[in-house]
Amino acid sequence: MANEHRSGPVRSTAAREAILDATARLFHNQGYDRLTIEGIAKEAGVGKQTIYRWWPSRGALIGECLAEGRLIPVDFVVPYTGELSVDVEAWLRSVLAILDEPQGGALLRSLVAAATEDAGVGQHLGESLGVEEHLGSRLRAGIRDGQLAEDAPVAQIGRAILGAIIVESLGREKRDSEGVVRLARFLFAR
Secondary structure: OOOOOOOOOOOOHHHHHHHHHHHHHHHHHHOOOOOOHHHHHHHHOOOHHHHHHHOOOHHHHHHHHHHOOOOOOOOOOOOOOOOHHHHHHHHHHHHHHHHHOOOHHHHHHHHHHHHHHOHHHHHHHHHHOOHHHHHHHHHHHHHHOOOOOOOOOHHHHHHHHHHHHHHHHHOOOOOOHHHHHHHHHHHOOO
16 A cells, blocks of 8 residues: 555556556547546546546646657658758648548647647647657758748747648638648748
8 A cells, every 4th residue: 555645646657558558548439528528537547536646637648648749740840951841841731731630630629729728738739749849949040040030930930830720620621731731831831
């Protein structure tokens, strides 16, 4: 039995893995709207109190699954060919490929729904797609290389591109991923 005088809860690695695996599996199968802590607990074979001891909400669980690459691949790296528009387009196409997967659009819509309830999910989504780190770094290199204005708002450009991707995912009819690529080409045209 665990020492009752410990400073915080001791996580069981097996329980943690079971909870995160169950969360990712149910999220992919059911989406965010139908995901419940009760369902996760049942799927993972743990009590709800175990989940709430470690994560305050289902959004926090989704955020951790995102951060660990359990929902979408982590670290979409932006190449450096020396041509900013080409590099951003290559990164953008790799991110937009998520929407082309059979459940990609539904996955991204569920992540957006989760982000409306838990800001951490939105932050983890941007981090997973490499918006701040990789895209921001490539845009700063574009400034350094004279391919982008010195006063270019790097963070806002990254968020605008992420926003365009998200808006594209919200369309349930025919998607126009090429429209997002055309937007990026326009932003970086010389």
